[in-house]
Amino acid sequence: MRTVSGATDRVVVVGAGLSGLSAALHLTGAGREVTVLDRAPRPGGRVATETIGGHAFDTGATVLTMPELLDEAFAAVGEKTADRLTLTRLDPAYRAHFADGSTLNLHTEPEAMEEELRAVVGPHEVAGYRRLRRWLTELYTAEAEHFIGGNFDSPFDLLRSDARPALARLVALGGFGRLWPKVAGLVTDDRVRRLFSFQALYAGLEPRRALGAYGAIPFMDTVGGVSYPEGGMGAIATAMAGAAEQAGATVRTGTQAAWLERVGDRVRAVRTSDGERIPCDAVVLATELAAAYRLLGIHPRRPVRPRYSPSAVVLHGETSRSWDALDHHTIFFGGAWHETFREIVRDGRLMSDPSLLVTRPTATDPTLASGGRQLVSVLAPAPNLRTGPLDWPRIAPAYRDELVRTLQDRGLDGFAGEFRLHRMDTPQDWAADGMAAGTPFSLAHTLAQTGPFRPGNLVRGAANVVLAGSGTRPGVGIPPVLISGRLAAQRITGAATSERP
Numbered sequence: 001m002r003t004v005s006g007a008t009d010r011v012v013v014v015g016a017g018l019s020g021l022s023a024a025l026h027l028t029g030a031g032r033e034v035t036v037l038d039r040a041p042r043p044g045g046r047v048a049t050e051t052i053g054g055h056a057f058d059t060g061a062t063v064l065t066m067p068e069l070l071d072e073a074f075a076a077v078g079e080k081t082a083d084r085l086t087l088t089r090l091d092p093a094y095r096a097h098f099a100d101g102s103t104l105n106l107h108t109e110p111e112a113m114e115e116e117l118r119a120v121v122g123p124h125e126v127a128g129y130r131r132l133r134r135w136l137t138e139l140y141t142a143e144a145e146h147f148i149g150g151n152f153d154s155p156f157d158l159l160r161s162d163a164r165p166a167l168a169r170l171v172a173l174g175g176f177g178r179l180w181p182k183v184a185g186l187v188t189d190d191r192v193r194r195l196f197s198f199q200a201l202y203a204g205l206e207p208r209r210a211l212g213a214y215g216a217i218p219f220m221d222t223v224g225g226v227s228y229p230e231g232g233m234g235a236i237a238t239a240m241a242g243a244a245e246q247a248g249a250t251v252r253t254g255t256q257a258a259w260l261e262r263v264g265d266r267v268r269a270v271r272t273s274d275g276e277r278i279p280c281d282a283v284v285l286a287t288e289l290a291a292a293y294r295l296l297g298i299h300p301r302r303p304v305r306p307r308y309s310p311s312a313v314v315l316h317g318e319t320s321r322s323w324d325a326l327d328h329h330t331i332f333f334g335g336a337w338h339e340t341f342r343e344i345v346r347d348g349r350l351m352s353d354p355s356l357l358v359t360r361p362t363a364t365d366p367t368l369a370s371g372g373r374q375l376v377s378v379l380a381p382a383p384n385l386r387t388g389p390l391d392w393p394r395i396a397p398a399y400r401d402e403l404v405r406t407l408q409d410r411g412l413d414g415f416a417g418e419f420r421l422h423r424m425d426t427p428q429d430w431a432a433d434g435m436a437a438g439t440p441f442s443l444a445h446t447l448a449q450t451g452p453f454r455p456g457n458l459v460r461g462a463a464n465v466v467l468a469g470s471g472t473r474p475g476v477g478i479p480p481v482l483i484s485g486r487l488a489a490q491r492i493t494g495a496a497t498s499e500r501p
Contacts, residue, residue, distance in 0.1 A: 084242065323412050
């Protein structure tokens, strides 16, 4: 594994999202002097909780899986997740409503899920579910160490002697086939197939076109389980920043990194927008890829044009009541399925028959809202600005009303009159916040942007700079960015910084 050469005693981490904070914890635990900078007033990046209208809304990621990766990060400085965060395991992880009027609760405990399937689908589906669960588990096990949790210097690393058995196992499991046909071959009911494959959209892909290897994402949801932190998703970053500072790191929010002071191929200091000079021996850029490249003053060339994930429209609002149909995470599936993905991923059009994710965090933590109100966030997948350069200032109000009406028509009686909107985020808003193509989900996980083919965390021509975050390896989502922080730290320390779970 290639590492940063020369002294690495002082490290500046630019970006206090979860990848930057993960890197900071691993580096601090390895004895480095770490300073974390972030332009925002609080840590968190895309995993943030903001006060809007007097309530605490999760304005970024809302689904927390694989909390053992948090255990790993906290353990790097001798702490435990439970000492910093109170996590509640969600059961069900999701509630799903379908166009035919049926409902399936997704339980991560196998006995509970089998009972759900017997009651809603029929006993014949239980055996298929067991096969599917076993396949997802074996798939994730084959990928975890070398393909998700390891640093690559080149694609040929897949052929190393220690990686070959895992590669052979991944091939045998169908990891390089397609996800939807594999899932469809194991379970027969279309509703169950959707529930165990929609997660491919998190990776920016249609289930029908996603590699089977991305079954690792539904594994995290449907087998690993979904949790929620007391105080909102932003509590994760607050806890990580607190642990880093307790261990000796410095975390400075409201501080913009403006440029990097370079001598030859090495960065000697980070300069802030206020003119401050922060000397360093190494730098971790845990920012958007475009922002990292701007700081470095480079324009990397790739054989193919980058392909970005779909974006999303998100409505954040409150109601004075709830509905029996709503759990913490509730999916309202439309009748269309593959057509819906084609519209947003390839055609650049809004969903004609939308499938929506509705999150009601007050189902788990009522303290997020005042006066007994219910917080409701509605996420509608949408084309990114490259695939569909839509006129969002013009269409946003009408689309907002359409989404609210859709939920009312699908069982939330009176929702249109009850829902009080506080904020609407569109692809244009994500773009204004510096996210390429107007998507918070970064580069899509196509074959050419997966594993060793994804932008690496070492930068040609910058000998002491390492990248972290969703744009680099291993990819998008809370578990991958936590891993990316550890991988970035390894590039600096030269060794694993803690025991992996």
